[in-house]
Amino acid sequence: MAEISYIFEMPQETVEYRLLFDEDWQLIVQPQDKPNWTRLSHHPCKDCPLLQQPNCSHCPLALGVAEILEAFKNEISCEKALITVKAPEREYRKETTIQDGLQSLLGLTMATSACPRMAFLRPMARFHLPFASLDETMVRALSFFFLKQFFHHGEATGAFTMERFQAQYRSVIEVNQGLLGRIRDIDQTGDADQNAIIILDGFARLLLLNFDSDYQSLMRFFPKTDSETQASPAIKAVS
Incomplete structure (x- = not known):
């Protein structure tokens, strides 16, 4: 069992959240009261596959974030906090806004929930990077996608097409919108939780928008070296 803690x-x-994960890095949801807005039938995501399962009464993703959203429902996005993240390998610390910390915490919680549409994000969650920028998120998302394709399909023709990548992140957007619909029914005076999810949703949308430009903004991080340029004719000859 693994653990990651967020301390605000x-x-x-000072508030601390301890997230526990099983050996497959799925979130272990602690027993709790189940708010009405976590019911599967309450603002369900578009085409939610769990609606077809008669024994599933509550949204697993909503249950995973319920305690966090309840605790921060009255917090204002721009309020400052010193946030410490304790992961198995190292600690991170940043003085930033509550919204920024919630964005990382909620992103990790959602990615490791039992929601089947978010399951593809679990490998990224295993190597969680708190407070990731947009560029860091794009590099990680693409790298993990292509690495999984390589492990499962090798160098098979068509294994590295982007249609699957696009479909996965369109699904994430639908999940984000479903969760926003749910939490708007929470009686609250703050905006930190909603804005954190809106930013996560924005990251997913920007991943898709950058697809149209072939992720040109990332190419500056991967210049071709002299050795690669010199080796390329030999590589072509071998192939």
Whole structure:
């Protein structure tokens, strides 16, 4: 069993969340009261596959984030906090907004939930990077996608097409919108939780928008070296 902790040191209080994961890095949801907005029938995601399962009464993703959203429902996005993330390999610490910390915490929680449409994100969650920028998110998303394709399909023709990548992140957008529909029914005075999910949704949309430009913005990070340029004729000859 693995554990990642998020500690929010705010002016009024300090709050710690301990997330526990099984050996497959699926979130272990602790027993809790189940708010009405977590019911599967309450603002379900478009084409939710769990609606066809009669024994599934509550959305597993909503149950995973319920305690977090309840705790932060009255917090304002721009309020500052010192946020510490304790992962198995190392610790991260950043003075930033509550919204920024929630974005990382909710992203990790959603990616490791039992939601079948988010399951493809679990390998990225295993190597969680708190406070990731858009460029870092794009590099990680593409790298993990292509690595999985290689492991499962090798160098088979057509294994590295992007249609599957696009479909996965369109599905993430639908899940984000479903969750936003749910939490708008929570009685709250703050906006930090909703804005954190809106930013996560924005990242998913930008991943798709960058697809249209072939991710040109990332090419500056991967220049061809002299050795690669010199070796390329030999490689072509061998192939």
